Amino acid sequence: MLDLKLLEEKLDAALEKETNASLTEWLGSKRLQSYLNKVLSDSRTISKQKVSFEISTYFNDIIVNEEKKVVKSNMGYDLAA
Amino acid sequence: MRRMYHTQEKWKQRLTEPIKCVREDAWLGEGYYFWDDLEFAHEWGRTSKKRTGHYEIYETEINTDKVLDTVFNEEHYNFWLKQVEKVAKIIVKKTGLKATIKEINEYFVNRGDWNEVDGIMFQDIPQNMNFILVEGLWYKKRIQLVAYKKEIIVNFSFYIENNC
Numbered sequence: 001m002l003d004l005k006l007l008e009e010k011l012d013a014a015l016e017k018e019t020n021a022s023l024t025e026w027l028g029s030k031r032l033q034s035y036l037n038k039v040l041s042d043s044r045t046i047s048k049q050k051v052s053f054e055i056s057t058y059f060n061d062i063i064v065n066e067e068k069k070v071v072k073s074n075m076g077y078d079l080a081a
Numbered sequence: 082m083r084r085m086y087h088t089q090e091k092w093k094q095r096l097t098e099p100i101k102c103v104r105e106d107a108w109l110g111e112g113y114y115f116w117d118d119l120e121f122a123h124e125w126g127r128t129s130k131k132r133t134g135h136y137e138i139y140e141t142e143i144n145t146d147k148v149l150d151t152v153f154n155e156e157h158y159n160f161w162l163k164q165v166e167k168v169a170k171i172i173v174k175k176t177g178l179k180a181t182i183k184e185i186n187e188y189f190v191n192r193g194d195w196n197e198v199d200g201i202m203f204q205d206i207p208q209n210m211n212f213i214l215v216e217g218l219w220y221k222k223r224i225q226l227v228a229y230k231k232e233i234i235v236n237f238s239f240y241i242e243n244n245c
Contacts, residue, residue, distance in 0.1 A: 002147050002197060004160045011164055011193040015171055018192075023175045026192065030184060 082142045085115035086122035091135035095239050109227040110186040117224035131245040140240040144233040147199040200228040
């Protein structure tokens with residue numbers, strides 16, 4: 001049996017801690033990952049211009065800069081010129 | 082325990098366990114997807130598992146003790162609805178963006194730490210009028226269950242294969 005009260009408490013605790021930035025970053029990371037999974041096939045390179053253009057349609061400048069760093073350092077994709 | 086069906090393309094080897102769906106459009110998040118109704122398991126095979134020209138349906142039993150049943154359990158449905166709207170509103174307020182149902186479910190599991198939830202049972206409405214015998218009345222629920230944990234899936238076995 002599920003303890004619904006406990007589930008709600010855990011969720012409320014998580015939501016309480018969220019700021020505009022933390023939620024935007026979480027959602028942004030999810031969507032960036034989804035986007036990159038879609039566009040990347042066998043190739044592990046993608047043009048910087050294409051990534052920037054697509055990301056900028058969803059995120060503000062802060063997230064774009066942060067996610068570019070994440071993409072470069074953690075995800076192993078070469079951002080070709 | 083609930084008897085349900087899992088549809089996949091036919092490959093060279095029969096499956097011994099279900100395949101986890103990691104597709105970006107997996108609407109209830111990553112997990113093992115099952116159909117409640119054999120008719121919809123067949124429709125899914127015909128429309129979405131066409132790569133090899135044949136599909137297979139497997140049957141299994143699911144331990145639903147810790148599955149959030151939004152279809153037949155009123156308490157679970159009302160609870161789930163409340164949490165979905167709570168998270169959705171906060172995401173809109175704090176990000177200006179509207180989350181998808183997949184993102185909401187991922188929030189529950191990843192941020193909300195809902196480790197106790199073994200899966201979710203949910204329904205939508207079939208889009209194919211062939212399932213409907215009453216003109217203009219979508220009376221049949223299209224029920225799916227996503228299992229987040231493999232251990233609740235038992236007695237997984239081949240049921241039938243068919244052409245797409």
